[in-house]
Amino acid sequence: MRLVMGFLLGGLLVASPALAQRVDRTGSPYYAWDLDGGFGFHNISHVDGSIPATGNYSDFWDYSWAGSVDVGRYWTSHIKTSVGVTLLQKTWEFESVRVSAAPGITGDQYIESQVARTQVSLAGTWQFLENAFVHPYVSAGLRTLVMDVDAEARPAVYVRTGNGYTNYQVPTSRRDYQVVRTRPFVAIGSKSYFSERVYVRPEMVVGANDSGVSQFGARLSFGIDF
Amino acid sequence: MRLHAFVVAILCGLSSLLPVGASAQERRAGVTPTAAQWRSTVERLEPAAYVTLRLRDGTERKGTVLVAEDEILLFQPRTRIRVRPVEVRYEEIAALERAKLGMSPGARVLAGTGAVVGGLFVIGALLLVGSN
Numbered sequence: 492m493r494l495v496m497g498f499l500l501g502g503l504l505v506a507s508p509a510l511a512q513r514v515d516r517t518g519s520p521y522y523a524w525d526l527d528g529g530f531g532f533h534n535i536s537h538v539d540g541s542i543p544a545t546g547n548y549s550d551f552w553d554y555s556w557a558g559s560v561d562v563g564r565y566w567t568s569h570i571k572t573s574v575g576v577t578l579l580q581k582t583w584e585f586e587s588v589r590v591s592a593a594p595g596i597t598g599d600q601y602i603e604s605q606v607a608r609t610q611v612s613l614a615g616t617w618q619f620l621e622n623a624f625v626h627p628y629v630s631a632g633l634r635t636l637v638m639d640v641d642a643e644a645r646p647a648v649y650v651r652t653g654n655g656y657t658n659y660q661v662p663t664s665r666r667d668y669q670v671v672r673t674r675p676f677v678a679i680g681s682k683s684y685f686s687e688r689v690y691v692r693p694e695m696v697v698g699a700n701d702s703g704v705s706q707f708g709a710r711l712s713f714g715i716d717f
Numbered sequence: 718m719r720l721h722a723f724v725v726a727i728l729c730g731l732s733s734l735l736p737v738g739a740s741a742q743e744r745r746a747g748v749t750p751t752a753a754q755w756r757s758t759v760e761r762l763e764p765a766a767y768v769t770l771r772l773r774d775g776t777e778r779k780g781t782v783l784v785a786e787d788e789i790l791l792f793q794p795r796t797r798i799r800v801r802p803v804e805v806r807y808e809e810i811a812a813l814e815r816a817k818l819g820m821s822p823g824a825r826v827l828a829g830t831g832a833v834v835g836g837l838f839v840i841g842a843l844l845l846v847g848s849n
Contacts, residue, residue, distance in 0.1 A: 512798065520798040622796045625822040685823035687797055693826060711830060 513565070519621035521568040525682075526561070527692055527714020533557035533579055533610070535636070536705040539698070542584060542606060542640055542670045555580040555608070559710060563616070571616040573630075577708075579608040590648055592659035598650035600661070604642040611635045614678070630678040634698055634706070638670040674698045674705060688716040752807035759785040759813070767795075770805065771812040779816050 514520050537551035556579075563573035584606060587599040614632030646663040649656045680694030691713055698706030750758070762768070762782055770792060771777040784791040789804040820828070 520800065522798075622798050622800065624797050681826075683822035683826040684797055685821045687799075689823070691823045691826050693830070711826075 515567045515569075517568070517621065519568040521565055521622070522688065522716035523565050525563045525565070525571075525690075525714055525716045527690075527712040529559045529561075529692065529694075529710040529712025531557055531559075531694075531708060531710025533577060533696070533706065533708030533710075535579075535608075535698075536700070538702070539672060539674060539700055539705040540582070540608065540636065540638075542604060542638055543586075553582055555582075557708060557710060559712065561612075561712065561714075565618075568621050569618050571618060571628075573612075573614050573616060575610075575612040575614070577610040577612065577634075579610065582606045582608065588644075590661075592648035592650050592661065596650055596659070598648040598656075598659060600648045601645045602642050603645065604640050607639040607641075609637045609639075611637065612676070614676075618682070624684045625681055626683075627681040628679070630680075632676060633673050634676050634696075635671060635673040638672075640666075640668050640670060642666045642668070674700055676706065682714075690714055690716070749811070752810075755807040755810045755813065756785060756787070756790075759790050759807075767816050767818060769812075769814045769816040770810065772805070772809050773811045774809070 512520050513523050532555060534552045534554050537553060540553045557577050559575055559577040561573050561575035563571045565571045582605075584604045585601060586604070587601050589597055590600045592598045612632055612634045614630045616628050616630040618626045618628040620626050642665065644664045644666075646661055648659040648661050650659060676696055676698035678694055678696040680692055682690045682692050684690045691711060693711050694709065696706065696708040696710075697704055759782060762785075766782045767779070768782055769777060769779050778792075778794045780792050780794040782790060783793050783802055789806050790810075791802050792805050793802045794800060
């Protein structure tokens with residue numbers, strides 16, 4: 492949340508000296524900045540969105556609702572660069588690790604991780620048409636998935652003994668760490684205006700990793716040009 | 718001899734087509750209103766009439782008729798960010814029709830999204846009822 496607030500504040504501070512209309516070389520007027528917030532879904536394949544990436548589990552997808560905020564800067568009436576933050580739903584992951592339960596005895600300890608996921612995107616956009624009420628666009632860029640992991644090791648180690656398991660009590664432990672992954676993406680959408688500056692922006696996003704499509708999302712954002 | 722007559726007949730036929738084509742073109746040109754006729758039409762429009770204007774160069778714009786002068790029509794194109802009115806000479810006009818201001822594109826997107834979400838909701842509800 493602090494990241495989002497900082498991002499918003501930073502965007503407004505950077506934008507404030509430039510609250511003005513521009514006219515590009517073709518004589519087409521445009522606003523230099525836009526700011527929008529949206530809601531939708533963003534699904535990430537397990538290999539992109541899980542911790543740790545232990546193999547290619549791209550058959551599995553993590554489905555998530557997503558809220559987003561984006562700030563864009565127009566350099567002409569067609570070219571825009573933007574930065575955005577997308578908040579995804581938290582996930583819980585379980586893994587077992589091999590640990591020592593006692594001198595000479597090893598067993599499995601289960602670790603439950605709560606993962607807060609935030610994506611930061613940088614994009615370049617080509618917007619079609621000039622000074623129209625509908626502007627279709629295509630975007631491409633990078634989405635960096637930041638996973639803040641709060642991992643808690645269960646206070647027990649399970650040791651296999653004959654036909655069953657023996658439970659060894661061990662102190663619980665916590666570990667916070669971060670996993671960061673960056674993937675390229677493309678997006679298509681359109682800015683459809685209600686008035687001169689207020690718009691709604693439906694968009695579809697596809698991200699990829701080495702094995703192919705690894706992210707897919709769609710959202711509806713509301714925003715303003717300024 | 719027969720061949721000669723046949724060739725002559727063909728040539729006569731082809732040559733007869735040329736004047737027919739030219740006269741058809743002239744007739745079509747005659748159908749397009751003159752500058753004076755367009756001025757007369759524009760003068761009879763109500764104030765700030767919203768129209769679709771197509772020019773002879775193929776461009777088409779929607780906008781508002783501001784002023785009808787002797788030689789030119791002052792036209793305010795409908796753009797998102799307001800731009801200067803443009804002067805249009807009557808002889809440049811190929812077509813002029815009344816237009817309607819519909820829902821904004823933003824409102825249309827919302828309506829479409831609402832319809833899709835509503836449809837999915839109904840389908841989901843029906844599936845839920847069917848499974849019980």
